[in-house]
Amino acid sequence: MEIGSTFRRLRKEAGLTIGDLADTTGLSRAYISQVETSKASPSLQTVRAMCDALGVSPAILFEDTEAQCVFLPKKRQKVLHFESEKDEQVFSKTINVLSDQNRKLEVVILELSPGTTAGDHAHPGEEVFFILEGELTVTHGKKEFMMSVGDSIHIESQQLHKLYNHTDQNVRVISARTPPGFINLRHDETLKSLKN
Numbered sequence: 001m002e003i004g005s006t007f008r009r010l011r012k013e014a015g016l017t018i019g020d021l022a023d024t025t026g027l028s029r030a031y032i033s034q035v036e037t038s039k040a041s042p043s044l045q046t047v048r049a050m051c052d053a054l055g056v057s058p059a060i061l062f063e064d065t066e067a068q069c070v071f072l073p074k075k076r077q078k079v080l081h082f083e084s085e086k087d088e089q090v091f092s093k094t095i096n097v098l099s100d101q102n103r104k105l106e107v108v109i110l111e112l113s114p115g116t117t118a119g120d121h122a123h124p125g126e127e128v129f130f131i132l133e134g135e136l137t138v139t140h141g142k143k144e145f146m147m148s149v150g151d152s153i154h155i156e157s158q159q160l161h162k163l164y165n166h167t168d169q170n171v172r173v174i175s176a177r178t179p180p181g182f183i184n185l186r187h188d189e190t191l192k193s194l195k196n
Contacts, residue, residue, distance in 0.1 A: 004038035024053040070100040091116040106180035112165040120162035127177045134171030137164040
């Protein structure tokens with residue numbers, strides 16, 4: 001844990017110079033510079049004074065910044081695949097979860113086979129859909145949107161919405177959603193949506 005470099009980052013983010021911080025805290029410029037370069041270890045009283053001047057809680061100095069970044073190689077990404085058959089037509093949906101679990105934002109790639117519906121539900125939060133391949137019909141409340149490659153839509157998810165692949169080709173869509181929800185899909189709910 002580098003308290004000095006954290007103080008330097010916070011000071012710069014606040015738009016303050018070492019002189020500004022010295023004026024506010026009563027500490028010398030030389031001492032603040034030594035703290036920021038880890039050449040001096042500040043007392044608890046000094047830490048409190050510097051944090052007060054920067055308008056932050058001392059707790060920020062002890063956050064585990066490594067935990068805020070999670071690398072997910074392809075082999076660790078969760079992939080959910082669902083299939084259903086109706087009137088001799090096979091409907092399938094693949095959900096490739098690109099984000100880590102237990103986060104506020106969830107990003108996935110959806111792949112829908114021809115004639116497949118996804119969604120047809122409402123839930124808290126917001127979603128953005130971006131078409132990577134193919135064409136898609138998106139319904140939000142009473143509005144219907146015909147989308148093709150490069151199109152995006154940002155919706156309030158508490159309104160009833162669904163995605164429908166109206167073509168004879170697979171469609172791939174990247175979706176960002178908050179709060180997360182795809183990771184918690186129940187298999188029976190997903191199969192039901194595939195048949196609608």
